[in-house]
Amino acid sequence: MQPDKREDVLKRLAFIDGHLQGVRRMVEDDKYCVDVLKQTFAVRRAIEKMEQIMLDGHLHTCVVEGIKEGRDDQVIGELVDLYALANK
Amino acid sequence: MQPDKREDVLKRLAFIDGHLQGVRRMVEDDKYCVDVLKQTFAVRRAIEKMEQIMLDGHLHTCVVEGIKEGRDDQVIGELVDLYALANK
Amino acid sequence: MQPDKREDVLKRLAFIDGHLQGVRRMVEDDKYCVDVLKQTFAVRRAIEKMEQIMLDGHLHTCVVEGIKEGRDDQVIGELVDLYALANK
Amino acid sequence: MQPDKREDVLKRLAFIDGHLQGVRRMVEDDKYCVDVLKQTFAVRRAIEKMEQIMLDGHLHTCVVEGIKEGRDDQVIGELVDLYALANK
Numbered sequence: 308m309q310p311d312k313r314e315d316v317l318k319r320l321a322f323i324d325g326h327l328q329g330v331r332r333m334v335e336d337d338k339y340c341v342d343v344l345k346q347t348f349a350v351r352r353a354i355e356k357m358e359q360i361m362l363d364g365h366l367h368t369c370v371v372e373g374i375k376e377g378r379d380d381q382v383i384g385e386l387v388d389l390y391a392l393a394n395k
Numbered sequence: 396m397q398p399d400k401r402e403d404v405l406k407r408l409a410f411i412d413g414h415l416q417g418v419r420r421m422v423e424d425d426k427y428c429v430d431v432l433k434q435t436f437a438v439r440r441a442i443e444k445m446e447q448i449m450l451d452g453h454l455h456t457c458v459v460e461g462i463k464e465g466r467d468d469q470v471i472g473e474l475v476d477l478y479a480l481a482n483k
Numbered sequence: 484m485q486p487d488k489r490e491d492v493l494k495r496l497a498f499i500d501g502h503l504q505g506v507r508r509m510v511e512d513d514k515y516c517v518d519v520l521k522q523t524f525a526v527r528r529a530i531e532k533m534e535q536i537m538l539d540g541h542l543h544t545c546v547v548e549g550i551k552e553g554r555d556d557q558v559i560g561e562l563v564d565l566y567a568l569a570n571k
Numbered sequence: 572m573q574p575d576k577r578e579d580v581l582k583r584l585a586f587i588d589g590h591l592q593g594v595r596r597m598v599e600d601d602k603y604c605v606d607v608l609k610q611t612f613a614v615r616r617a618i619e620k621m622e623q624i625m626l627d628g629h630l631h632t633c634v635v636e637g638i639k640e641g642r643d644d645q646v647i648g649e650l651v652d653l654y655a656l657a658n659k
């Protein structure tokens with residue numbers, strides 16, 4: 308991963324971790340399930356956003372390089388697998 | 396799209412269309428909503444499967460060609476946009 | 484389904500069907516895959532919106548009636564199954 | 572939340588947290604993006620599973636009680652909002 312992308316991803320991971328600790332406290336304090344669910348939806352949304360940033364970096368670096376080096380089948384195969392996995 | 400992919404996609408579209416006509420009849424006949432919803436989920440699943448086939452073809456052809464021709468920014472940008480759109 | 488919901492759902496189904504015919508023509512005319520995919524995403528989005536309307540009606544009628552008649556296990560069980568199915 | 576559900580949810584949260592720490596280490600160690608993404612997909616999947624358990628408990632308790640106490644509009648409205656939010 309490019310250094311600036313990695314820094315961004317690590318910041319987002321720290322934020323997601325803090326968000327998840329908040330969810331844990333809500334569950335321990337027996338908060339209303341509907342309110343807890345709204346927070347876990349937000350956590351998933353934050354993870355998806357972070358995934359987009361990683362995928363963006365991956366496409367612009369590894370995929371472009373892989374194809375220029377003739378490793379089309381490998382890098383394209385990985386993308387197809389990822390997409391199928393993301394929608395499972 | 397490669398001819399065999401296109402034929403596959405058109406067959407799937409005909410199947411999805413038939414499935415959707417079945418959903419319409421269920422709604423007209425006032426079938427139980429839960430049963431209708433199970434069918435619309437299946438229709439969406441079939442569309443997702445068809446999308447995977449189109450994306451697979453796109454990656455193996457246009458994306459590889461585009462990168463080999465130096466149009467990295469265009470083809471990668473399109474993929475990033477598509478992924479963001481698929482998750483919206 | 485309540486008559487006004489059913490009418491709304493049938494209108495949406497007709498619109499979705501027309502959208503899908505447009506997708507078929509795009510595939511037959513060998514349009515760019517990225518543009519076809521954007522349209523199939525929109526079709527799925529339209530189906531999801533229609534599902535929300537059906538679910539809304541179902542919750543306000545069958546689920547409320549079922550619980551008031553003591554059929555909690557049935558109507559709640561169906562919702563849990565639907566949710567699991569929607570996320571598969 | 573029922574005590575046994577809460578315990579289950581807290582265990583799952585601890586597991587998810589550990590999984591997320593693993594993702595952080597992978598990013599710090601500059602592991603291959605595709606492998607990191609597979610792990611973040613798994614984290615989201617684990618969160619979704621935990622949400623199903625919370626929703627299941629919510630439906631069997633608060634929703635049934637709310638409807639039996641005549642607060643249909645409140646509990647059903649919350650479910651409709653949640654569903655719309657989950658699909659956004």
